[in-house]
Amino acid sequence: MTNAIEIVNASKIYQRYGHRRQFATLKSALLSRSLVRDLNPTETFAAVKNVTFNVLKGQTLGVIGRNGSGKSTLLKLVAGIAKPTTGTVKVDGRVSALIELGAGFHPEISGRENVFINGIMLGLTKREITRRFDEIVEFAELEEFIDAPVKNYSSGMYMRLGFAVAIHVDPDVLLVDEVLAVGDEGFTHKCLDKFSEFKRRGKTILLVTHSLGLVEKFCDEALWMDAGRMKVQGDPKRVVGAYVTDVERSEEQQLAAGDAKARDATISVSPDEPSSAVLPDHPIETAEAPADMFRATEGRWGSREIEITAVELLGADGIAGHVFHTGQPFAVRVKLRAPVEMDDFVIGIGLFNAEGVCCYGTNTSLEAFKSVRVLGNGDVTFSIERLDLVEGTYKLDVAVHKLDGYPYDYHRLLYTFRVKSRTKDVGIYRPAHAWSFSPTVQFVKTDDAEPGEPTER
Amino acid sequence: MLRNLATLFRYRGLIQSLVARELKARYRGSVLGFFWSFINPLMLLLIYTFVFAYIMEARAEGTDPYALFLFCGILPWTWFSSSLNESAGVLISGGNLIKKVLFPAEVLPIVTVLANMVHFFFGLPILVIFLIYFQAPLSPIELLWFPVIVAVQLVLTLGFALILSALTVHFRDIRDLLANLLTLWFFATPIIYPWQMAPDFGKWFLNVNPFTHLAISYQEVLFFDGPFGHWRWLLALGIFSVAFFLFAYFIFDRLRDTFAEEV
8 A cells, every 4th residue: 555644754843933033134035045944043943853654545543642742733744734844744645634624714705605715725626616515515504504704604604614615625635633623513423424434435534633532433543742753653542542641640740749739838837836827728737627627628737646647549559649540449548647645536538529529538436446546657548449430630638536526637638639531421429330221222332431340541 | 936836827716716705805795896996996086186186286298188197097006006015914814824724825915916907907997988088099009008018017016916925924014114115106106297297317216116117108008199109118117027026936935935934
């Protein structure tokens, strides 16, 4: 098979703005033969760096990556809208780029006229457009409004028409940049059907998207761009998996940094001078519990006769972290220190979701553990066999107090963790569950989600 | 560059429909619509005639009827000046196309010039009515030169439009500068006064101004009696215009890759 897209060592370097004089003088700009190279850029920014890949004819390549990783620039290079600063980009066949839909529409004239002009811009002849006109209008679902000026269209109508024209150009190579977000569910499905049809007809598609499921389902290959470079290229499942893991790692770092900050704020105030350095909206430390426990924000208080020295969140493998998967084991390990021997103490845990709803709360006393004694350093571990929470961010209360409620050390919402799930179910709690159907009710299992099952990556 | 020029020919369908769109969109929503193409030059003519024939009665010999004399120069000047004015900003306002669609950028200034040429053509019937009304001394052989003059002006205007549109992307100051420059240019061209009225030191200056020769050519063919004596100048200007157009296209082509980043 031959290559439809061939990119060899391509880079795209942009000048940073801020210095207005790009050319020394107009005259030198016109006379020197190398306009772009002679500018001595004070600051440059490589949007795409040394990228090399091929796409075989008839293949679909999904490009994923964070914002600003060079995905769109890459697409522009393939489309020929931007020229690579170094390296080569070769594309075989007619290209249609769905980058900005309806980019060439003129607001004052009707949808009908815009279809023709847009079609011609995209490389169709008048006759070809006439032949496909009804199909385009039907696809855009704009039969009623096609003769109204485009300026009166809603943004959805505008996008649909732009999409319909672009997709009917009948390209050999289709470039798609995150345009499926337009339109409602129904239209999105129609677009996907159209892409599938393209695939069946052996067209090449380059898809830039944040929808990882789409890449897994739809693409033959995936490419992960990171900071302008190619990170991984290959099997979509593998690449998406690697990408997701990486995103989790950076989330993990953010959460860890956030937790550390919250704790630092509490520790900076010493227990001897409670509420003397009260900073509103900051986690503060007081000897007394706030009046309304359920409205309290992050904070720490207590007498410190027993001190919580550290709290660790443990995942399936027993490794401390901040990102966990639904259905996997989860544990909270609380490290304690009691300088003097104590005999009246209760250890409690509270789990809150982002809206502040208490998902679960318990303590040793409620579960009929009667305290005997504690002295020196110690560990308490609270383990959950399956973390059956829906996807989201959660916060943790950890406390040691007397049976009557007198706090030794109360950590209020100081620990944040995130639960990830491939199933986008809703609510707070996911009971372990299963679906069953009688033979007359038929379903096919897609591999999108595994309800009730631990997700594997 | 030559290959690009050749592909430009392939875009004639696009240019054609964009010119049509430009014309349609311009008067969409106005009550008089296309009639504005006739009314605009007519009003301009009335204003200038009123000012120069009744308020400042500084008329030179042989410019009677003055309204007709004026019209022969103003109509093509309007085409020229609005083309330049509009093309200076055309790449910036069409930035969406350049940035998001694979689109030959030179189409935009070309469309601007052609759309204004169509306006110029719409003004011609009014000119014809004036010519008949004033019984202008027309000769069929002289009139054969008319399309030649139009062609030379077209090539010259295209050259200016290409160069201005490309440079304005990098030097936005041009847009502001240009408006003033065009006013000066208008008065430095024998449109409201005949060539003979210019002082001797000014004649050298007028000769360097390419539009002088277009204006004189229009006036000689349409207004003045006698043979068209300015044809040598016109042909020379024609050659210059082609060279200038190629130069302008060369500049445009050099700057082409920077447009997507700068607009």
